[in-house]
Amino acid sequence: MQxxxxxxxxxxxxxxxxxxxxxxSLFAIVxxxxxxxxxxxxxxxxxxxxxxxxxxxxxxxxxxxxxxLGTLALTSRTEKPSSxxxxxPFVVVLITGAALIYGTLDMxxxxxxxxxxxxxxxxxxxxxxxxxIDVPNVVTSILASYRGFDTLGETAVVFTAGIAVxxxxxxxxxxxxxxxxxxxxxxxxxx
Amino acid sequence: MDxxxxxxxxxxxxxxxxxxxxxxxxxAKGNLVxxxxxxxxxxxxxxxxxxxxxxxxxxxxxxxxxxxxVDPSVAYSNPLxxxxxxxxxxxxxxxxxLGLALVVRIHxxxxxxxxxxxxxxxxxxxxxxxxxxxxxxxxxx
Numbered sequence: 001m002q003x004x005x006x007x008x009x010x011x012x013x014x015x016x017x018x019x020x021x022x023x024x025s026l027f028a029i030v031x032x033x034x035x036x037x038x039x040x041x042x043x044x045x046x047x048x049x050x051x052x053x054x055x056x057x058x059x060x061x062x063x064x065x066x067x068x069l070g071t072l073a074l075t076s077r078t079e080k081p082s083s084x085x086x087x088x089p090f091v092v093v094l095i096t097g098a099a100l101i102y103g104t105l106d107m108x109x110x111x112x113x114x115x116x117x118x119x120x121x122x123x124x125x126x127x128x129x130x131x132x133i134d135v136p137n138v139v140t141s142i143l144a145s146y147r148g149f150d151t152l153g154e155t156a157v158v159f160t161a162g163i164a165v166x167x168x169x170x171x172x173x174x175x176x177x178x179x180x181x182x183x184x185x186x187x188x189x190x191x
Numbered sequence: 192m193d194x195x196x197x198x199x200x201x202x203x204x205x206x207x208x209x210x211x212x213x214x215x216x217x218x219a220k221g222n223l224v225x226x227x228x229x230x231x232x233x234x235x236x237x238x239x240x241x242x243x244x245x246x247x248x249x250x251x252x253x254x255x256x257x258x259x260x261v262d263p264s265v266a267y268s269n270p271l272x273x274x275x276x277x278x279x280x281x282x283x284x285x286x287x288x289l290g291l292a293l294v295v296r297i298h299x300x301x302x303x304x305x306x307x308x309x310x311x312x313x314x315x316x317x318x319x320x321x322x323x324x325x326x327x328x329x330x331x332x
Contacts, residue, residue, distance in 0.1 A: 089219035109199025146285035161285035
Protein backbone atom coordinates (compact mmCIF):
# COMPACT_ATOMS: atom_id res chain seq x y z
CA MET A 1 0.00 0.00 0.00
CA GLN A 2 2.81 2.36 0.97
CA UNK A 3 4.60 1.60 -2.29
CA UNK A 4 1.40 2.13 -4.28
CA UNK A 5 0.77 5.60 -2.73
CA UNK A 6 4.43 6.47 -3.23
CA UNK A 7 4.27 5.58 -6.93
CA UNK A 8 1.01 7.50 -7.55
CA UNK A 9 2.39 10.62 -5.84
CA UNK A 10 5.67 10.21 -7.70
CA UNK A 11 3.85 10.03 -11.06
CA UNK A 12 2.05 13.28 -10.22
CA UNK A 13 5.37 14.89 -9.20
CA UNK A 14 7.05 13.70 -12.39
CA UNK A 15 4.15 15.02 -14.53
CA UNK A 16 4.45 18.42 -12.80
CA UNK A 17 8.24 18.50 -13.28
CA UNK A 18 8.01 17.58 -16.96
CA UNK A 19 5.33 20.18 -17.64
CA UNK A 20 7.62 22.74 -15.96
CA UNK A 21 10.31 21.72 -18.45
CA UNK A 22 7.96 22.20 -21.41
CA UNK A 23 6.03 25.33 -20.38
CA UNK A 24 7.12 28.73 -21.69
CA SER A 25 4.90 31.01 -19.58
CA LEU A 26 6.84 31.93 -16.43
CA PHE A 27 3.61 32.53 -14.47
CA ALA A 28 2.50 28.95 -15.18
CA ILE A 29 5.97 27.69 -14.23
CA VAL A 30 5.85 29.43 -10.84
CA UNK A 31 2.36 28.06 -10.14
CA UNK A 32 3.48 24.54 -11.15
CA UNK A 33 6.45 24.80 -8.79
CA UNK A 34 3.96 25.58 -6.00
CA UNK A 35 2.02 22.44 -6.99
CA UNK A 36 5.28 20.48 -6.93
CA UNK A 37 5.99 21.67 -3.38
CA UNK A 38 2.49 20.71 -2.16
CA UNK A 39 2.74 17.24 -3.74
CA UNK A 40 6.16 16.74 -2.18
CA UNK A 41 4.66 17.75 1.19
CA UNK A 42 2.08 14.95 0.73
CA UNK A 43 4.85 12.49 -0.04
CA UNK A 44 6.75 13.64 3.07
CA UNK A 45 3.65 12.85 5.19
CA UNK A 46 3.65 9.27 3.90
CA UNK A 47 7.34 9.12 4.87
CA UNK A 48 6.41 10.06 8.52
CA UNK A 49 8.06 13.49 8.33
CA UNK A 50 5.04 15.56 9.36
CA UNK A 51 7.08 18.55 10.61
CA UNK A 52 9.05 18.68 7.37
CA UNK A 53 5.83 18.38 5.33
CA UNK A 54 4.35 21.30 7.25
CA UNK A 55 7.42 23.46 6.66
CA UNK A 56 7.61 22.47 2.99
CA UNK A 57 3.94 23.40 2.44
CA UNK A 58 4.35 26.76 4.20
CA UNK A 59 7.77 27.73 2.88
CA UNK A 60 8.06 25.89 -0.45
CA UNK A 61 4.52 26.39 -1.70
CA UNK A 62 3.82 29.68 0.11
CA UNK A 63 6.76 32.02 0.56
CA UNK A 64 8.85 30.95 -2.44
CA UNK A 65 5.83 31.25 -4.78
CA UNK A 66 5.21 34.79 -3.50
CA UNK A 67 8.89 35.71 -3.95
CA UNK A 68 8.93 34.34 -7.50
CA LEU A 69 5.73 36.19 -8.42
CA GLY A 70 7.36 39.39 -7.14
CA THR A 71 10.37 38.72 -9.34
CA LEU A 72 8.12 38.15 -12.36
CA ALA A 73 6.38 41.49 -11.72
CA LEU A 74 9.78 43.23 -11.81
CA THR A 75 11.19 41.30 -14.81
CA SER A 76 9.54 39.50 -17.74
CA ARG A 77 6.63 37.07 -18.11
CA THR A 78 7.66 34.63 -20.83
CA GLU A 79 10.69 32.52 -21.58
CA LYS A 80 12.43 32.83 -24.94
CA PRO A 81 13.13 29.54 -26.71
CA SER A 82 16.76 28.55 -26.28
CA SER A 83 18.94 28.60 -29.40
CA UNK A 84 21.43 25.81 -28.66
CA UNK A 85 20.57 22.10 -28.79
CA UNK A 86 19.27 20.13 -25.81
CA UNK A 87 21.31 17.03 -26.61
CA UNK A 88 24.40 17.75 -24.47
CA PRO A 89 22.44 18.63 -21.28
CA PHE A 90 20.38 15.46 -21.75
CA VAL A 91 23.49 13.29 -21.95
CA VAL A 92 25.02 15.03 -18.90
CA VAL A 93 21.83 14.41 -16.91
CA LEU A 94 21.65 10.75 -18.02
CA ILE A 95 25.27 10.12 -16.95
CA THR A 96 24.79 11.86 -13.59
CA GLY A 97 21.56 9.93 -12.96
CA ALA A 98 23.21 6.62 -13.85
CA ALA A 99 26.08 7.38 -11.45
CA LEU A 100 23.65 8.23 -8.64
CA ILE A 101 21.60 5.06 -9.24
CA TYR A 102 24.83 3.03 -9.20
CA GLY A 103 25.55 4.68 -5.82
CA THR A 104 22.20 3.55 -4.38
CA LEU A 105 22.91 -0.13 -5.13
CA ASP A 106 24.99 -0.33 -1.93
CA MET A 107 22.28 1.26 0.19
CA UNK A 108 20.05 -0.77 2.54
CA UNK A 109 16.45 -1.44 1.47
CA UNK A 110 13.87 1.30 1.97
CA UNK A 111 12.44 1.11 5.51
CA UNK A 112 14.97 -1.48 6.72
CA UNK A 113 15.00 -1.17 10.57
CA UNK A 114 18.63 -2.39 10.73
CA UNK A 115 19.97 0.23 8.33
CA UNK A 116 23.09 2.06 9.62
CA UNK A 117 21.08 5.28 9.90
CA UNK A 118 18.77 3.68 12.50
CA UNK A 119 21.33 1.95 14.72
CA UNK A 120 23.69 4.89 15.44
CA UNK A 121 22.51 8.02 17.30
CA UNK A 122 18.87 7.97 16.14
CA UNK A 123 17.62 5.50 18.83
CA UNK A 124 19.59 7.42 21.51
CA UNK A 125 17.67 10.58 20.72
CA UNK A 126 14.36 8.69 20.83
CA UNK A 127 15.15 7.03 24.18
CA UNK A 128 16.73 9.88 26.09
CA UNK A 129 14.54 12.72 24.85
CA UNK A 130 11.73 11.49 27.17
CA UNK A 131 13.71 12.13 30.37
CA UNK A 132 16.12 14.81 29.24
CA ILE A 133 13.88 17.19 27.32
CA ASP A 134 10.32 16.03 28.13
CA VAL A 135 8.76 17.32 24.89
CA PRO A 136 6.42 14.87 23.10
CA ASN A 137 7.68 15.79 19.63
CA VAL A 138 11.21 14.38 19.29
CA VAL A 139 11.89 16.50 16.20
CA THR A 140 11.25 19.63 18.26
CA SER A 141 13.45 18.46 21.11
CA ILE A 142 16.38 17.72 18.76
CA LEU A 143 15.91 20.91 16.75
CA ALA A 144 15.69 23.26 19.72
CA SER A 145 17.85 21.49 22.29
CA TYR A 146 20.28 18.76 21.16
CA ARG A 147 21.11 20.56 17.93
CA GLY A 148 20.31 24.10 19.03
CA PHE A 149 23.58 25.41 17.58
CA ASP A 150 22.54 24.14 14.12
CA THR A 151 19.41 26.22 14.43
CA LEU A 152 21.48 29.22 15.56
CA GLY A 153 23.68 28.79 12.46
CA GLU A 154 20.56 28.56 10.28
CA THR A 155 19.32 31.84 11.75
CA ALA A 156 22.69 33.42 10.93
CA VAL A 157 22.41 32.22 7.31
CA VAL A 158 18.86 33.57 6.96
CA PHE A 159 19.96 36.90 8.48
CA THR A 160 22.91 37.16 6.05
CA ALA A 161 20.68 36.34 3.07
CA GLY A 162 18.14 38.94 4.23
CA ILE A 163 20.81 41.65 4.43
CA ALA A 164 22.18 40.68 1.00
CA VAL A 165 18.70 40.83 -0.58
CA UNK A 166 18.08 44.25 1.00
CA UNK A 167 21.42 45.57 -0.29
CA UNK A 168 20.73 44.25 -3.80
CA UNK A 169 17.16 45.51 -4.06
CA UNK A 170 17.15 48.67 -1.90
CA UNK A 171 18.33 51.27 -4.45
CA UNK A 172 15.94 50.05 -7.18
CA UNK A 173 13.43 52.90 -7.22
CA UNK A 174 16.05 55.59 -6.52
CA UNK A 175 18.24 54.47 -9.43
CA UNK A 176 15.22 54.33 -11.74
CA UNK A 177 14.26 57.91 -10.85
CA UNK A 178 17.85 59.05 -11.39
CA UNK A 179 17.85 57.52 -14.87
CA UNK A 180 14.59 59.22 -15.76
CA UNK A 181 15.96 62.57 -14.50
CA UNK A 182 19.10 62.07 -16.65
CA UNK A 183 16.98 61.36 -19.75
CA UNK A 184 14.95 64.55 -19.14
CA UNK A 185 18.21 66.52 -18.82
CA UNK A 186 19.56 65.03 -22.05
CA UNK A 187 16.38 65.89 -23.96
CA UNK A 188 16.48 69.48 -22.70
CA UNK A 189 20.15 69.79 -23.65
CA UNK A 190 19.46 68.62 -27.21
CA UNK A 191 16.46 70.89 -27.82
CA MET B 192 19.03 -8.51 -8.37
CA ASP B 193 15.76 -9.93 -7.05
CA UNK B 194 12.27 -8.51 -6.60
CA UNK B 195 12.76 -7.43 -2.95
CA UNK B 196 15.88 -5.49 -3.90
CA UNK B 197 14.04 -3.63 -6.68
CA UNK B 198 11.02 -2.77 -4.48
CA UNK B 199 13.37 -1.68 -1.69
CA UNK B 200 15.35 0.64 -3.97
CA UNK B 201 12.51 1.87 -6.22
CA UNK B 202 11.92 4.84 -3.92
CA UNK B 203 15.50 6.06 -4.23
CA UNK B 204 15.44 5.71 -8.03
CA UNK B 205 12.19 7.64 -8.34
CA UNK B 206 13.68 10.53 -6.37
CA UNK B 207 16.81 10.42 -8.53
CA UNK B 208 14.59 10.79 -11.63
CA UNK B 209 13.06 13.94 -10.07
CA UNK B 210 16.52 15.29 -9.18
CA UNK B 211 17.69 14.81 -12.74
CA UNK B 212 14.61 16.62 -14.10
CA UNK B 213 15.57 19.62 -11.96
CA UNK B 214 19.21 19.43 -13.05
CA UNK B 215 18.11 19.28 -16.70
CA UNK B 216 16.10 22.50 -16.28
CA UNK B 217 19.13 24.20 -14.67
CA UNK B 218 21.48 23.19 -17.51
CA ALA B 219 19.27 23.35 -20.61
CA LYS B 220 16.96 26.32 -20.03
CA GLY B 221 18.21 29.88 -20.54
CA ASN B 222 15.70 31.84 -18.47
CA LEU B 223 17.15 32.74 -15.05
CA VAL B 224 13.81 32.45 -13.16
CA UNK B 225 13.24 29.03 -14.71
CA UNK B 226 16.75 27.98 -13.67
CA UNK B 227 15.89 28.86 -10.06
CA UNK B 228 12.65 26.85 -10.29
CA UNK B 229 14.78 23.93 -11.55
CA UNK B 230 17.15 24.32 -8.60
CA UNK B 231 14.12 24.23 -6.27
CA UNK B 232 12.92 20.96 -7.84
CA UNK B 233 16.39 19.44 -7.48
CA UNK B 234 16.53 20.58 -3.86
CA UNK B 235 13.06 19.24 -2.96
CA UNK B 236 13.92 15.89 -4.56
CA UNK B 237 17.11 15.68 -2.44
CA UNK B 238 15.04 16.45 0.67
CA UNK B 239 12.58 13.65 -0.10
CA UNK B 240 15.49 11.25 -0.78
CA UNK B 241 17.07 12.15 2.56
CA UNK B 242 13.79 11.76 4.47
CA UNK B 243 13.17 8.36 2.85
CA UNK B 244 16.46 7.16 4.41
CA UNK B 245 14.98 7.95 7.85
CA UNK B 246 11.81 5.92 7.26
CA UNK B 247 11.39 2.72 9.30
CA UNK B 248 9.12 -0.09 8.09
CA UNK B 249 5.70 0.11 9.85
CA UNK B 250 7.02 3.08 11.78
CA UNK B 251 5.12 6.21 12.70
CA UNK B 252 5.99 9.90 13.07
CA UNK B 253 8.43 10.48 15.97
CA UNK B 254 5.88 12.13 18.25
CA UNK B 255 5.15 10.55 21.65
CA UNK B 256 1.74 10.51 23.39
CA UNK B 257 1.03 13.62 25.43
CA UNK B 258 1.35 11.77 28.77
CA UNK B 259 4.84 10.61 27.67
CA UNK B 260 4.05 6.92 28.35
CA VAL B 261 6.04 5.49 25.44
CA ASP B 262 4.86 2.08 24.29
CA PRO B 263 8.09 0.14 23.50
CA SER B 264 6.36 -1.98 20.83
CA VAL B 265 5.68 1.06 18.60
CA ALA B 266 8.37 1.76 16.00
CA TYR B 267 9.22 5.41 15.39
CA SER B 268 10.94 6.75 12.28
CA ASN B 269 14.39 8.27 12.70
CA PRO B 270 13.90 11.94 13.74
CA LEU B 271 17.44 13.10 12.91
CA UNK B 272 17.01 13.42 9.08
CA UNK B 273 13.79 15.36 9.71
CA UNK B 274 15.65 17.94 11.81
CA UNK B 275 18.45 18.33 9.26
CA UNK B 276 15.97 18.79 6.40
CA UNK B 277 13.91 21.31 8.40
CA UNK B 278 17.06 23.42 8.64
CA UNK B 279 17.84 22.82 4.97
CA UNK B 280 14.38 23.97 3.81
CA UNK B 281 14.74 27.29 5.60
CA UNK B 282 18.28 27.81 4.32
CA UNK B 283 16.98 26.84 0.85
CA UNK B 284 14.37 29.60 0.84
CA UNK B 285 17.07 32.08 1.96
CA UNK B 286 19.32 31.16 -0.98
CA UNK B 287 16.35 31.15 -3.39
CA UNK B 288 15.41 34.69 -2.36
CA LEU B 289 19.05 35.79 -2.80
CA GLY B 290 19.06 34.27 -6.30
CA LEU B 291 15.80 36.02 -7.19
CA ALA B 292 17.20 39.36 -5.93
CA LEU B 293 20.20 38.84 -8.23
CA VAL B 294 17.81 38.15 -11.13
CA VAL B 295 15.97 41.42 -10.44
CA ARG B 296 19.30 43.27 -10.31
CA ILE B 297 20.48 41.67 -13.58
CA HIS B 298 17.21 42.67 -15.27
CA UNK B 299 17.71 46.24 -14.04
CA UNK B 300 21.27 46.43 -15.39
CA UNK B 301 20.85 44.60 -18.73
CA UNK B 302 17.10 44.68 -19.45
CA UNK B 303 16.91 40.92 -19.96
CA UNK B 304 16.95 37.67 -17.91
CA UNK B 305 17.73 35.33 -20.83
CA UNK B 306 21.16 33.72 -20.72
CA UNK B 307 21.67 33.95 -24.51
CA UNK B 308 20.94 37.70 -24.59
CA UNK B 309 23.19 38.34 -21.58
CA UNK B 310 26.11 36.52 -23.23
CA UNK B 311 25.59 38.52 -26.43
CA UNK B 312 25.57 41.83 -24.50
CA UNK B 313 28.76 40.87 -22.68
CA UNK B 314 30.49 39.89 -25.96
CA UNK B 315 29.49 43.22 -27.54
CA UNK B 316 30.86 45.12 -24.52
CA UNK B 317 34.16 43.23 -24.74
CA UNK B 318 34.45 43.92 -28.49
CA UNK B 319 33.85 47.65 -27.97
CA UNK B 320 36.54 47.77 -25.25
CA UNK B 321 39.07 45.99 -27.49
CA UNK B 322 38.40 48.47 -30.29
CA UNK B 323 38.73 51.43 -27.91
CA UNK B 324 42.01 50.30 -26.37
CA UNK B 325 43.31 49.10 -29.74
CA UNK B 326 42.85 52.52 -31.38
CA UNK B 327 44.32 54.26 -28.31
CA UNK B 328 47.52 52.23 -28.77
CA UNK B 329 47.53 52.98 -32.48
CA UNK B 330 46.71 49.60 -34.02
CA UNK B 331 44.69 46.47 -33.83
CA UNK B 332 43.81 45.02 -30.46
